[in-house]
Amino acid sequence: MNELLEVFLASVRDGYVQVSAFVAVTVLLFGLVQYRTSGALVERLSENERLQPFFGALMGLTPGCGGAIVMMPLYVRGTVSFGTVVATLIATAGDSAFVILALAPEAGLYAYGIAFGAAIVSGYAIDKFGMGVGRIDSAVANISNTATDGGVVSASRGGNPTHEYDAACETSAARESSVLTPLSHAVHALWWVSAGIALVVGVMYLTAGAPEVPLELGLTYAGVFTVVGVTGTTASFYIYFVGRHYLGDGHVGRARDTFANVHETLVHAAQETSFVTVWVLTAYLLYEYSVLLFNINVAELAAAAGLLAPVAGAALGLIPGCGPQIVLASVYAEGGIPFSALTANAISQDGDALFPLIAIDKKAAIVASIYTTIPALIVGIGLHVFFDFGSATGFGVL
Known part of the structure; x- marks a missing residue:
């Protein structure tokens, strides 16, 4: 277990x-x-x-x-x-x-x-x-x-x-909630902080030849790797399943033609990446558990x-x-x-x-x-x- x-x-x-x-x-x-x-x-x-x-x-x-x-x-x-x-x-x-x-x-x-x-x-x-x-x-x-x-x-x-x-299947208005709207914006900000840190440690990981990184907490490289990875994935799941409806129109998986401002562009990138993260985690688990069990x-x-x-x-x-x-x-x-x-x-x-x-x-x-x-x-x-x-x-x- x-x-x-x-x-x-x-x-x-x-x-x-x-x-x-x-x-x-x-x-x-x-x-x-x-x-x-x-x-x-x-x-x-x-x-x-x-x-x-x-x-x-x-x-x-x-x-x-x-x-x-x-x-x-x-x-x-x-x-x-x-x-x-x-x-x-x-x-x-x-x-x-x-x-x-x-x-x-x-x-x-x-x-x-x-x-x-x-x-x-x-x-x-x-x-x-x-x-x-x-x-x-x-x-x-x-x-x-x-x-x-x-x-x-x-x-x-x-x-x-x-x-x-068929563009008719898209909606344009974000939902409003006294709790979930500010929470979603806070998670969105946390998501980008996690993404920035993860990019740095991810580059270090790949240039080092993709070594094994232990699961641990702390200010060490492995600790930051673990904390930012778990935080980013958790935020991604929230954005995909809940937050996207309060950050924007809730629509992911298709590229839009224009972006009204930088904030909307950031929201769109976070939504699209969170969508990919959900699928990537599913694939990781299928692969890793197959290797382990078989x-x-x-x-x-x-x-x-x-x-x-x-x-x-x-x-x-x-x-x-x-x-x-x-x-x-x-x-x-x-x-x-x-x-x-x-x-x-x-x-x-x-x-x-x-x-x-x-x-x-x-x-x-x-x-x-x-x-x-x-x-x-x-x-x-x-x-x-x-x-x-x-x-x-x-x-x-x-």
């Missing part, structure tokens, strides 16, 4: 420090650009369909999952094509990028460069040949019903599959894959979240798996960016995961078979 509780507390802590703080900064920066330009960035992106997959790949390439998370609501609103979603997810480096760039920077540059190229090719191919969600609805209809915002898949002006958004050792499985290493790397990338991917990056830095497995995982992994899409449109999330795995297998196996550095272990490790 003590071990189960320890896993729970560690997951509550780690999800916020390792993921949410980085997501918050990216979403906030994007929101501030939206505020300063009165929505011009998204408007131009919507009008320039040919640039969308390239822009999506660039957003996904940024270390962490924040850039990719920003793109998912734009698809739901119908701003970008489904090919852009896939390009973003293929290029997504996730939090494992911090680890691999710190421990094996040359390998990281090669792996993520190849993933970026695969992202652009795949994104444009999907849009060019109309291989979006609408084209294969029948193939996945028995797997999952679409949980969307009330919109439908349709063709944009250029024929690319997008998502028609005695799964990801490092040993990856090291024992042999010729199937790139297949295993691609398969591991199907797991949403960054936890397994960080483990794989650490195993590569220790010489446990070949470069082909690292590259296949870099292409296949969707990081935490898949959570918003799962929550809003499960069907699109399933199809996108399939599309990111296909180039991962092709490129990974190709590197392993035809290139010496692809099958080598320790390539680019410091």
